[in-house]
Amino acid sequence: MILPMGILFQAIRYVNLLRALKRGLADMVSRASFSEISLTDLALLTVPVSAQPRRLKIIKKEIIMACGFSIFYIIIKNSQNLQLSFRDIHGPAPVSRVRNTGGGQRNIKKEHNMTFLQLVKSRRSVRSYDARLIKREDLEICVEAARHAPSACNSQPWKFIVIDDIAKKEVIAKNAFSGIYDMNAFVREAAAFILVVSERTKLSAWMGGKLRNTNFRRIDIGIACEHLVLQAQELGIGTCILGWFNEKKLKKILFIPASKKIELVIALGYPEQSEFPERHLKDKDEVVSFNTY
Ligand SMILES: Cc1cc2nc3c(=O)[nH]c(=O)nc-3n(C[C@H](O)[C@H](O)[C@H](O)COP(=O)(O)O)c2cc1C
Structure with a gap:
Protein backbone atom coordinates (compact mmCIF):
# COMPACT_ATOMS: atom_id res chain seq x y z
CA MET A 1 0.00 0.00 0.00
CA LEU A 84 23.43 44.58 -33.70
CA SER A 85 25.55 47.35 -32.20
CA PHE A 86 28.68 45.61 -33.51
CA ARG A 87 27.18 45.79 -37.01
CA ASP A 88 26.21 49.41 -36.41
CA ILE A 89 29.82 50.26 -35.58
CA HIS A 90 31.13 48.68 -38.76
CA GLY A 91 28.42 50.17 -40.93
CA PRO A 92 26.31 48.58 -43.66
CA ALA A 93 29.02 48.70 -46.33
CA PRO A 94 27.41 46.42 -48.95
CA VAL A 95 24.28 48.62 -49.12
CA SER A 96 26.28 51.66 -50.22
CA ARG A 97 27.94 49.51 -52.87
CA VAL A 98 24.47 48.59 -54.13
CA ARG A 99 23.56 52.26 -54.35
CA ASN A 100 26.72 53.05 -56.31
CA THR A 101 26.18 50.49 -59.04
CA GLY A 102 24.56 53.16 -61.20
CA GLY A 103 22.73 52.15 -64.34
CA GLY A 104 24.91 49.11 -65.03
CA GLN A 105 22.29 46.45 -64.55
CA ARG A 106 18.92 46.00 -66.12
CA ASN A 107 15.88 46.38 -63.96
CA ILE A 108 13.12 44.30 -65.48
CA LYS A 109 10.58 45.54 -62.97
CA LYS A 110 11.21 49.20 -63.82
CA GLU A 111 11.63 48.60 -67.55
CA HIS A 112 8.27 46.89 -67.80
CA ASN A 113 6.68 49.08 -65.17
CA MET A 114 5.81 45.95 -63.19
CA THR A 115 4.12 45.74 -59.84
CA PHE A 116 5.77 43.50 -57.28
CA LEU A 117 3.11 40.85 -57.89
CA GLN A 118 3.84 40.92 -61.61
CA LEU A 119 7.53 40.43 -60.87
CA VAL A 120 6.69 37.48 -58.61
CA LYS A 121 4.48 35.95 -61.29
CA SER A 122 7.13 36.45 -63.96
CA ARG A 123 9.71 34.38 -62.05
CA ARG A 124 10.01 30.82 -63.28
CA SER A 125 12.61 28.14 -62.74
CA VAL A 126 15.03 28.63 -65.62
CA ARG A 127 16.78 25.51 -66.90
CA SER A 128 18.40 26.83 -70.06
CA TYR A 129 20.91 29.69 -70.07
CA ASP A 130 22.82 31.64 -72.71
CA ALA A 131 26.60 32.10 -72.62
CA ARG A 132 26.65 35.50 -70.87
CA LEU A 133 28.38 35.72 -67.53
CA ILE A 134 26.86 37.55 -64.58
CA LYS A 135 28.66 40.60 -63.23
CA ARG A 136 30.05 40.16 -59.72
CA GLU A 137 28.15 43.26 -58.55
CA ASP A 138 24.84 41.76 -59.71
CA LEU A 139 25.57 38.57 -57.79
CA GLU A 140 26.35 40.73 -54.77
CA ILE A 141 22.98 42.45 -55.07
CA CYS A 142 21.24 39.06 -55.12
CA VAL A 143 23.05 37.93 -51.98
CA GLU A 144 22.36 41.30 -50.39
CA ALA A 145 18.63 40.72 -50.88
CA ALA A 146 18.96 37.27 -49.30
CA ARG A 147 20.94 38.67 -46.38
CA HIS A 148 18.05 41.00 -45.56
CA ALA A 149 15.52 38.19 -45.25
CA PRO A 150 13.69 37.85 -41.94
CA SER A 151 14.71 34.96 -39.70
CA ALA A 152 13.49 33.53 -36.39
CA CYS A 153 15.02 35.60 -33.54
CA ASN A 154 17.08 37.30 -36.25
CA SER A 155 19.33 34.23 -36.25
CA GLN A 156 20.39 34.61 -39.90
CA PRO A 157 21.36 30.94 -39.93
CA TRP A 158 22.93 30.95 -43.36
CA LYS A 159 26.07 31.33 -45.40
CA PHE A 160 25.95 32.01 -49.12
CA ILE A 161 28.86 30.71 -51.16
CA VAL A 162 28.95 32.39 -54.55
CA ILE A 163 30.69 30.46 -57.31
CA ASP A 164 31.46 32.66 -60.29
CA ASP A 165 34.89 31.30 -61.11
CA ILE A 166 34.42 29.54 -64.46
CA ALA A 167 36.81 26.67 -63.78
CA LYS A 168 35.34 25.97 -60.34
CA LYS A 169 31.80 26.24 -61.67
CA GLU A 170 32.59 23.61 -64.29
CA VAL A 171 34.12 21.22 -61.78
CA ILE A 172 31.00 21.58 -59.64
CA ALA A 173 28.60 21.12 -62.56
CA LYS A 174 30.46 18.00 -63.68
CA ASN A 175 30.84 16.36 -60.28
CA ALA A 176 27.86 17.39 -58.19
CA PHE A 177 25.23 16.97 -60.90
CA SER A 178 26.13 13.64 -62.48
CA GLY A 179 25.16 10.02 -61.87
CA ILE A 180 21.90 9.88 -59.96
CA TYR A 181 21.88 13.70 -59.93
CA ASP A 182 21.95 13.81 -63.72
CA MET A 183 18.41 15.20 -63.96
CA ASN A 184 19.97 18.54 -63.03
CA ALA A 185 22.74 18.28 -65.64
CA PHE A 186 21.29 21.42 -67.29
CA VAL A 187 23.25 23.42 -64.70
CA ARG A 188 26.37 22.94 -66.83
CA GLU A 189 25.11 25.94 -68.83
CA ALA A 190 24.61 28.10 -65.73
CA ALA A 191 26.79 31.18 -65.32
CA ALA A 192 27.08 30.94 -61.54
CA PHE A 193 25.99 29.01 -58.49
CA ILE A 194 25.08 30.17 -55.04
CA LEU A 195 25.27 27.52 -52.36
CA VAL A 196 23.21 28.02 -49.24
CA VAL A 197 24.78 26.44 -46.18
CA SER A 198 22.85 26.39 -42.92
CA GLU A 199 24.62 27.81 -39.92
CA ARG A 200 23.97 27.73 -36.20
CA THR A 201 20.67 29.30 -35.21
CA LYS A 202 20.16 31.30 -32.00
CA LEU A 203 19.36 29.20 -28.95
CA SER A 204 16.02 30.96 -28.51
CA ALA A 205 15.04 30.14 -32.13
CA TRP A 206 16.14 26.55 -31.69
CA MET A 207 14.18 26.17 -28.44
CA GLY A 208 11.14 27.90 -29.92
CA GLY A 209 11.33 25.51 -32.87
CA LYS A 210 11.50 22.51 -30.54
CA LEU A 211 8.49 23.74 -28.55
CA ARG A 212 6.56 24.36 -31.75
CA ASN A 213 7.82 21.12 -33.29
CA THR A 214 9.17 22.91 -36.33
CA ASN A 215 12.51 23.87 -37.84
CA PHE A 216 12.87 27.65 -38.05
CA ARG A 217 16.35 27.36 -39.57
CA ARG A 218 15.06 25.70 -42.71
CA ILE A 219 12.11 28.11 -42.91
CA ASP A 220 14.58 31.03 -42.66
CA ILE A 221 16.71 29.60 -45.44
CA GLY A 222 13.69 29.13 -47.69
CA ILE A 223 12.71 32.77 -47.21
CA ALA A 224 16.26 33.97 -47.92
CA CYS A 225 16.37 31.92 -51.12
CA GLU A 226 13.12 33.46 -52.30
CA HIS A 227 14.53 36.95 -51.66
CA LEU A 228 17.55 35.97 -53.72
CA VAL A 229 15.69 34.58 -56.72
CA LEU A 230 13.24 37.49 -56.84
CA GLN A 231 16.12 39.97 -56.78
CA ALA A 232 17.76 38.03 -59.61
CA GLN A 233 14.49 38.15 -61.53
CA GLU A 234 14.38 41.92 -61.18
CA LEU A 235 17.88 42.07 -62.70
CA GLY A 236 16.80 39.85 -65.60
CA ILE A 237 18.80 36.88 -64.29
CA GLY A 238 17.18 33.45 -64.44
CA THR A 239 17.46 31.09 -61.48
CA CYS A 240 16.65 27.54 -60.51
CA ILE A 241 16.64 26.42 -56.89
CA LEU A 242 18.14 22.94 -56.65
CA GLY A 243 17.67 20.48 -53.85
CA TRP A 244 19.04 17.46 -55.71
CA PHE A 245 22.85 17.39 -55.87
CA ASN A 246 25.83 15.43 -54.61
CA GLU A 247 26.45 17.17 -51.31
CA LYS A 248 29.53 15.11 -50.43
CA LYS A 249 31.30 16.05 -53.65
CA LEU A 250 30.35 19.71 -53.28
CA LYS A 251 31.81 19.76 -49.77
CA LYS A 252 35.01 18.16 -50.99
CA ILE A 253 35.44 20.58 -53.90
CA LEU A 254 34.76 23.68 -51.79
CA PHE A 255 36.39 22.58 -48.51
CA ILE A 256 33.11 22.83 -46.64
CA PRO A 257 33.37 21.06 -43.26
CA ALA A 258 31.62 17.67 -43.16
CA SER A 259 29.52 18.85 -40.19
CA LYS A 260 27.84 21.56 -42.30
CA LYS A 261 24.66 21.13 -44.30
CA ILE A 262 24.35 22.47 -47.82
CA GLU A 263 20.62 23.03 -47.92
CA LEU A 264 20.23 24.26 -51.48
CA VAL A 265 22.14 25.28 -54.57
CA ILE A 266 20.82 28.09 -56.74
CA ALA A 267 21.84 28.02 -60.40
CA LEU A 268 21.92 31.42 -62.10
CA GLY A 269 22.25 32.54 -65.70
CA TYR A 270 20.63 34.69 -68.34
CA PRO A 271 17.63 32.77 -69.65
CA GLU A 272 17.84 31.27 -73.09
CA GLN A 273 14.28 30.07 -72.89
CA SER A 274 11.43 32.52 -73.19
CA GLU A 275 8.67 29.91 -73.17
CA PHE A 276 7.85 28.07 -69.98
CA PRO A 277 5.52 25.17 -69.31
CA GLU A 278 2.15 26.24 -68.02
CA ARG A 279 2.17 26.82 -64.31
CA HIS A 280 0.01 24.32 -62.47
CA LEU A 281 -1.11 26.19 -59.43
CA LYS A 282 -3.45 24.61 -56.94
CA ASP A 283 -6.89 26.11 -56.87
CA LYS A 284 -7.06 29.32 -54.85
CA ASP A 285 -9.91 27.94 -52.73
CA GLU A 286 -7.76 24.96 -51.83
CA VAL A 287 -4.83 26.97 -50.53
CA VAL A 288 -6.40 30.19 -49.27
CA SER A 289 -9.16 30.76 -46.76
CA PHE A 290 -10.26 33.75 -44.75
CA ASN A 291 -11.15 33.72 -41.09
CA THR A 292 -11.31 29.92 -40.77
CA TYR A 293 -9.38 26.81 -41.89
C1 LIG B 1 13.43 23.44 -52.30
C2 LIG B 1 13.36 23.32 -53.81
C3 LIG B 1 14.10 22.36 -54.45
C4 LIG B 1 14.08 22.28 -55.84
N1 LIG B 1 14.89 21.36 -56.46
C5 LIG B 1 14.91 21.32 -57.81
C6 LIG B 1 15.82 20.46 -58.48
O1 LIG B 1 16.60 19.74 -57.87
N2 LIG B 1 15.80 20.46 -59.85
C7 LIG B 1 14.97 21.28 -60.58
O2 LIG B 1 15.02 21.24 -61.81
N3 LIG B 1 14.10 22.12 -59.95
C8 LIG B 1 14.06 22.17 -58.61
N4 LIG B 1 13.22 23.05 -57.97
C9 LIG B 1 12.35 23.94 -58.76
C10 LIG B 1 10.90 23.48 -58.73
O3 LIG B 1 10.77 22.32 -59.51
C11 LIG B 1 10.03 24.62 -59.25
O4 LIG B 1 10.16 25.73 -58.40
C12 LIG B 1 8.55 24.24 -59.30
O5 LIG B 1 8.34 23.22 -60.22
C13 LIG B 1 7.67 25.44 -59.69
O6 LIG B 1 8.06 25.96 -60.94
P1 LIG B 1 8.50 27.49 -61.10
O7 LIG B 1 9.69 27.70 -60.22
O8 LIG B 1 8.81 27.67 -62.56
O9 LIG B 1 7.35 28.33 -60.66
C14 LIG B 1 13.24 23.15 -56.60
C15 LIG B 1 12.50 24.12 -55.92
C16 LIG B 1 12.57 24.23 -54.56
C17 LIG B 1 11.79 25.33 -53.87
Whole structure:
Protein backbone atom coordinates (compact mmCIF):
# COMPACT_ATOMS: atom_id res chain seq x y z
CA MET A 1 0.00 0.00 0.00
CA ILE A 2 2.82 2.39 0.99
CA LEU A 3 4.80 1.63 -2.20
CA PRO A 4 2.00 2.57 -4.68
CA MET A 5 1.31 5.70 -2.62
CA GLY A 6 5.00 6.62 -2.85
CA ILE A 7 5.02 6.10 -6.63
CA LEU A 8 1.83 8.17 -6.93
CA PHE A 9 3.38 10.92 -4.82
CA GLN A 10 6.53 10.97 -7.00
CA ALA A 11 4.41 11.00 -10.18
CA ILE A 12 2.46 14.02 -8.91
CA ARG A 13 5.75 15.79 -8.12
CA TYR A 14 7.07 15.12 -11.63
CA VAL A 15 3.83 16.30 -13.25
CA ASN A 16 4.05 19.52 -11.21
CA LEU A 17 7.68 19.96 -12.17
CA LEU A 18 6.89 19.44 -15.85
CA ARG A 19 4.02 21.94 -15.63
CA ALA A 20 6.36 24.45 -14.01
CA LEU A 21 8.96 23.88 -16.71
CA LYS A 22 6.36 24.27 -19.45
CA ARG A 23 5.03 27.48 -17.95
CA GLY A 24 8.56 28.76 -17.45
CA LEU A 25 9.41 28.12 -21.07
CA ALA A 26 6.18 29.73 -22.24
CA ASP A 27 7.07 32.76 -20.14
CA MET A 28 10.53 32.84 -21.64
CA VAL A 29 9.02 33.15 -25.09
CA SER A 30 6.21 35.57 -24.28
CA ARG A 31 7.68 37.83 -21.59
CA ALA A 32 10.11 40.36 -22.89
CA SER A 33 11.39 41.59 -19.53
CA PHE A 34 10.97 41.54 -15.78
CA SER A 35 8.71 44.56 -16.01
CA GLU A 36 6.05 42.32 -17.49
CA ILE A 37 5.95 40.03 -14.47
CA SER A 38 2.89 41.12 -12.52
CA LEU A 39 2.98 42.59 -9.02
CA THR A 40 0.94 39.66 -7.68
CA ASP A 41 3.64 37.32 -8.98
CA LEU A 42 6.20 39.24 -6.97
CA ALA A 43 3.96 39.59 -3.90
CA LEU A 44 3.60 35.81 -3.75
CA LEU A 45 7.37 35.48 -3.55
CA THR A 46 7.46 37.53 -0.35
CA VAL A 47 5.06 35.24 1.58
CA PRO A 48 7.07 32.98 3.97
CA VAL A 49 7.12 29.36 2.79
CA SER A 50 5.74 28.00 6.08
CA ALA A 51 2.72 30.31 5.82
CA GLN A 52 1.82 29.20 2.34
CA PRO A 53 -0.69 26.48 1.57
CA ARG A 54 0.61 23.68 -0.68
CA ARG A 55 -0.92 25.23 -3.83
CA LEU A 56 0.85 28.53 -3.16
CA LYS A 57 4.18 26.73 -2.74
CA ILE A 58 3.76 25.17 -6.18
CA ILE A 59 2.91 28.56 -7.69
CA LYS A 60 5.99 30.05 -6.03
CA LYS A 61 8.18 27.32 -7.51
CA GLU A 62 6.69 28.04 -10.93
CA ILE A 63 7.30 31.78 -10.61
CA ILE A 64 10.92 31.22 -9.59
CA MET A 65 11.39 29.00 -12.65
CA ALA A 66 9.66 31.56 -14.87
CA CYS A 67 11.99 34.25 -13.49
CA GLY A 68 14.96 31.98 -14.18
CA PHE A 69 13.87 31.51 -17.76
CA SER A 70 13.15 35.24 -18.08
CA ILE A 71 16.73 36.03 -16.98
CA PHE A 72 17.95 33.47 -19.52
CA TYR A 73 15.79 35.13 -22.17
CA ILE A 74 17.04 38.62 -21.29
CA ILE A 75 20.65 37.40 -21.58
CA ILE A 76 19.91 35.97 -25.04
CA LYS A 77 18.13 39.17 -26.04
CA ASN A 78 21.04 41.30 -24.86
CA SER A 79 23.50 39.20 -26.80
CA GLN A 80 21.39 39.91 -29.92
CA ASN A 81 21.58 43.63 -29.18
CA LEU A 82 25.35 43.37 -28.81
CA GLN A 83 25.58 41.83 -32.26
CA LEU A 84 23.43 44.58 -33.70
CA SER A 85 25.55 47.35 -32.20
CA PHE A 86 28.68 45.61 -33.51
CA ARG A 87 27.18 45.79 -37.01
CA ASP A 88 26.21 49.41 -36.41
CA ILE A 89 29.82 50.26 -35.58
CA HIS A 90 31.13 48.68 -38.76
CA GLY A 91 28.42 50.17 -40.93
CA PRO A 92 26.31 48.58 -43.66
CA ALA A 93 29.02 48.70 -46.33
CA PRO A 94 27.41 46.42 -48.95
CA VAL A 95 24.28 48.62 -49.12
CA SER A 96 26.28 51.66 -50.22
CA ARG A 97 27.94 49.51 -52.87
CA VAL A 98 24.47 48.59 -54.13
CA ARG A 99 23.56 52.26 -54.35
CA ASN A 100 26.72 53.05 -56.31
CA THR A 101 26.18 50.49 -59.04
CA GLY A 102 24.56 53.16 -61.20
CA GLY A 103 22.73 52.15 -64.34
CA GLY A 104 24.91 49.11 -65.03
CA GLN A 105 22.29 46.45 -64.55
CA ARG A 106 18.92 46.00 -66.12
CA ASN A 107 15.88 46.38 -63.96
CA ILE A 108 13.12 44.30 -65.48
CA LYS A 109 10.58 45.54 -62.97
CA LYS A 110 11.21 49.20 -63.82
CA GLU A 111 11.63 48.60 -67.55
CA HIS A 112 8.27 46.89 -67.80
CA ASN A 113 6.68 49.08 -65.17
CA MET A 114 5.81 45.95 -63.19
CA THR A 115 4.12 45.74 -59.84
CA PHE A 116 5.77 43.50 -57.28
CA LEU A 117 3.11 40.85 -57.89
CA GLN A 118 3.84 40.92 -61.61
CA LEU A 119 7.53 40.43 -60.87
CA VAL A 120 6.69 37.48 -58.61
CA LYS A 121 4.48 35.95 -61.29
CA SER A 122 7.13 36.45 -63.96
CA ARG A 123 9.71 34.38 -62.05
CA ARG A 124 10.01 30.82 -63.28
CA SER A 125 12.61 28.14 -62.74
CA VAL A 126 15.03 28.63 -65.62
CA ARG A 127 16.78 25.51 -66.90
CA SER A 128 18.40 26.83 -70.06
CA TYR A 129 20.91 29.69 -70.07
CA ASP A 130 22.82 31.64 -72.71
CA ALA A 131 26.60 32.10 -72.62
CA ARG A 132 26.65 35.50 -70.87
CA LEU A 133 28.38 35.72 -67.53
CA ILE A 134 26.86 37.55 -64.58
CA LYS A 135 28.66 40.60 -63.23
CA ARG A 136 30.05 40.16 -59.72
CA GLU A 137 28.15 43.26 -58.55
CA ASP A 138 24.84 41.76 -59.71
CA LEU A 139 25.57 38.57 -57.79
CA GLU A 140 26.35 40.73 -54.77
CA ILE A 141 22.98 42.45 -55.07
CA CYS A 142 21.24 39.06 -55.12
CA VAL A 143 23.05 37.93 -51.98
CA GLU A 144 22.36 41.30 -50.39
CA ALA A 145 18.63 40.72 -50.88
CA ALA A 146 18.96 37.27 -49.30
CA ARG A 147 20.94 38.67 -46.38
CA HIS A 148 18.05 41.00 -45.56
CA ALA A 149 15.52 38.19 -45.25
CA PRO A 150 13.69 37.85 -41.94
CA SER A 151 14.71 34.96 -39.70
CA ALA A 152 13.49 33.53 -36.39
CA CYS A 153 15.02 35.60 -33.54
CA ASN A 154 17.08 37.30 -36.25
CA SER A 155 19.33 34.23 -36.25
CA GLN A 156 20.39 34.61 -39.90
CA PRO A 157 21.36 30.94 -39.93
CA TRP A 158 22.93 30.95 -43.36
CA LYS A 159 26.07 31.33 -45.40
CA PHE A 160 25.95 32.01 -49.12
CA ILE A 161 28.86 30.71 -51.16
CA VAL A 162 28.95 32.39 -54.55
CA ILE A 163 30.69 30.46 -57.31
CA ASP A 164 31.46 32.66 -60.29
CA ASP A 165 34.89 31.30 -61.11
CA ILE A 166 34.42 29.54 -64.46
CA ALA A 167 36.81 26.67 -63.78
CA LYS A 168 35.34 25.97 -60.34
CA LYS A 169 31.80 26.24 -61.67
CA GLU A 170 32.59 23.61 -64.29
CA VAL A 171 34.12 21.22 -61.78
CA ILE A 172 31.00 21.58 -59.64
CA ALA A 173 28.60 21.12 -62.56
CA LYS A 174 30.46 18.00 -63.68
CA ASN A 175 30.84 16.36 -60.28
CA ALA A 176 27.86 17.39 -58.19
CA PHE A 177 25.23 16.97 -60.90
CA SER A 178 26.13 13.64 -62.48
CA GLY A 179 25.16 10.02 -61.87
CA ILE A 180 21.90 9.88 -59.96
CA TYR A 181 21.88 13.70 -59.93
CA ASP A 182 21.95 13.81 -63.72
CA MET A 183 18.41 15.20 -63.96
CA ASN A 184 19.97 18.54 -63.03
CA ALA A 185 22.74 18.28 -65.64
CA PHE A 186 21.29 21.42 -67.29
CA VAL A 187 23.25 23.42 -64.70
CA ARG A 188 26.37 22.94 -66.83
CA GLU A 189 25.11 25.94 -68.83
CA ALA A 190 24.61 28.10 -65.73
CA ALA A 191 26.79 31.18 -65.32
CA ALA A 192 27.08 30.94 -61.54
CA PHE A 193 25.99 29.01 -58.49
CA ILE A 194 25.08 30.17 -55.04
CA LEU A 195 25.27 27.52 -52.36
CA VAL A 196 23.21 28.02 -49.24
CA VAL A 197 24.78 26.44 -46.18
CA SER A 198 22.85 26.39 -42.92
CA GLU A 199 24.62 27.81 -39.92
CA ARG A 200 23.97 27.73 -36.20
CA THR A 201 20.67 29.30 -35.21
CA LYS A 202 20.16 31.30 -32.00
CA LEU A 203 19.36 29.20 -28.95
CA SER A 204 16.02 30.96 -28.51
CA ALA A 205 15.04 30.14 -32.13
CA TRP A 206 16.14 26.55 -31.69
CA MET A 207 14.18 26.17 -28.44
CA GLY A 208 11.14 27.90 -29.92
CA GLY A 209 11.33 25.51 -32.87
CA LYS A 210 11.50 22.51 -30.54
CA LEU A 211 8.49 23.74 -28.55
CA ARG A 212 6.56 24.36 -31.75
CA ASN A 213 7.82 21.12 -33.29
CA THR A 214 9.17 22.91 -36.33
CA ASN A 215 12.51 23.87 -37.84
CA PHE A 216 12.87 27.65 -38.05
CA ARG A 217 16.35 27.36 -39.57
CA ARG A 218 15.06 25.70 -42.71
CA ILE A 219 12.11 28.11 -42.91
CA ASP A 220 14.58 31.03 -42.66
CA ILE A 221 16.71 29.60 -45.44
CA GLY A 222 13.69 29.13 -47.69
CA ILE A 223 12.71 32.77 -47.21
CA ALA A 224 16.26 33.97 -47.92
CA CYS A 225 16.37 31.92 -51.12
CA GLU A 226 13.12 33.46 -52.30
CA HIS A 227 14.53 36.95 -51.66
CA LEU A 228 17.55 35.97 -53.72
CA VAL A 229 15.69 34.58 -56.72
CA LEU A 230 13.24 37.49 -56.84
CA GLN A 231 16.12 39.97 -56.78
CA ALA A 232 17.76 38.03 -59.61
CA GLN A 233 14.49 38.15 -61.53
CA GLU A 234 14.38 41.92 -61.18
CA LEU A 235 17.88 42.07 -62.70
CA GLY A 236 16.80 39.85 -65.60
CA ILE A 237 18.80 36.88 -64.29
CA GLY A 238 17.18 33.45 -64.44
CA THR A 239 17.46 31.09 -61.48
CA CYS A 240 16.65 27.54 -60.51
CA ILE A 241 16.64 26.42 -56.89
CA LEU A 242 18.14 22.94 -56.65
CA GLY A 243 17.67 20.48 -53.85
CA TRP A 244 19.04 17.46 -55.71
CA PHE A 245 22.85 17.39 -55.87
CA ASN A 246 25.83 15.43 -54.61
CA GLU A 247 26.45 17.17 -51.31
CA LYS A 248 29.53 15.11 -50.43
CA LYS A 249 31.30 16.05 -53.65
CA LEU A 250 30.35 19.71 -53.28
CA LYS A 251 31.81 19.76 -49.77
CA LYS A 252 35.01 18.16 -50.99
CA ILE A 253 35.44 20.58 -53.90
CA LEU A 254 34.76 23.68 -51.79
CA PHE A 255 36.39 22.58 -48.51
CA ILE A 256 33.11 22.83 -46.64
CA PRO A 257 33.37 21.06 -43.26
CA ALA A 258 31.62 17.67 -43.16
CA SER A 259 29.52 18.85 -40.19
CA LYS A 260 27.84 21.56 -42.30
CA LYS A 261 24.66 21.13 -44.30
CA ILE A 262 24.35 22.47 -47.82
CA GLU A 263 20.62 23.03 -47.92
CA LEU A 264 20.23 24.26 -51.48
CA VAL A 265 22.14 25.28 -54.57
CA ILE A 266 20.82 28.09 -56.74
CA ALA A 267 21.84 28.02 -60.40
CA LEU A 268 21.92 31.42 -62.10
CA GLY A 269 22.25 32.54 -65.70
CA TYR A 270 20.63 34.69 -68.34
CA PRO A 271 17.63 32.77 -69.65
CA GLU A 272 17.84 31.27 -73.09
CA GLN A 273 14.28 30.07 -72.89
CA SER A 274 11.43 32.52 -73.19
CA GLU A 275 8.67 29.91 -73.17
CA PHE A 276 7.85 28.07 -69.98
CA PRO A 277 5.52 25.17 -69.31
CA GLU A 278 2.15 26.24 -68.02
CA ARG A 279 2.17 26.82 -64.31
CA HIS A 280 0.01 24.32 -62.47
CA LEU A 281 -1.11 26.19 -59.43
CA LYS A 282 -3.45 24.61 -56.94
CA ASP A 283 -6.89 26.11 -56.87
CA LYS A 284 -7.06 29.32 -54.85
CA ASP A 285 -9.91 27.94 -52.73
CA GLU A 286 -7.76 24.96 -51.83
CA VAL A 287 -4.83 26.97 -50.53
CA VAL A 288 -6.40 30.19 -49.27
CA SER A 289 -9.16 30.76 -46.76
CA PHE A 290 -10.26 33.75 -44.75
CA ASN A 291 -11.15 33.72 -41.09
CA THR A 292 -11.31 29.92 -40.77
CA TYR A 293 -9.38 26.81 -41.89
C1 LIG B 1 13.43 23.44 -52.30
C2 LIG B 1 13.36 23.32 -53.81
C3 LIG B 1 14.10 22.36 -54.45
C4 LIG B 1 14.08 22.28 -55.84
N1 LIG B 1 14.89 21.36 -56.46
C5 LIG B 1 14.91 21.32 -57.81
C6 LIG B 1 15.82 20.46 -58.48
O1 LIG B 1 16.60 19.74 -57.87
N2 LIG B 1 15.80 20.46 -59.85
C7 LIG B 1 14.97 21.28 -60.58
O2 LIG B 1 15.02 21.24 -61.81
N3 LIG B 1 14.10 22.12 -59.95
C8 LIG B 1 14.06 22.17 -58.61
N4 LIG B 1 13.22 23.05 -57.97
C9 LIG B 1 12.35 23.94 -58.76
C10 LIG B 1 10.90 23.48 -58.73
O3 LIG B 1 10.77 22.32 -59.51
C11 LIG B 1 10.03 24.62 -59.25
O4 LIG B 1 10.16 25.73 -58.40
C12 LIG B 1 8.55 24.24 -59.30
O5 LIG B 1 8.34 23.22 -60.22
C13 LIG B 1 7.67 25.44 -59.69
O6 LIG B 1 8.06 25.96 -60.94
P1 LIG B 1 8.50 27.49 -61.10
O7 LIG B 1 9.69 27.70 -60.22
O8 LIG B 1 8.81 27.67 -62.56
O9 LIG B 1 7.35 28.33 -60.66
C14 LIG B 1 13.24 23.15 -56.60
C15 LIG B 1 12.50 24.12 -55.92
C16 LIG B 1 12.57 24.23 -54.56
C17 LIG B 1 11.79 25.33 -53.87
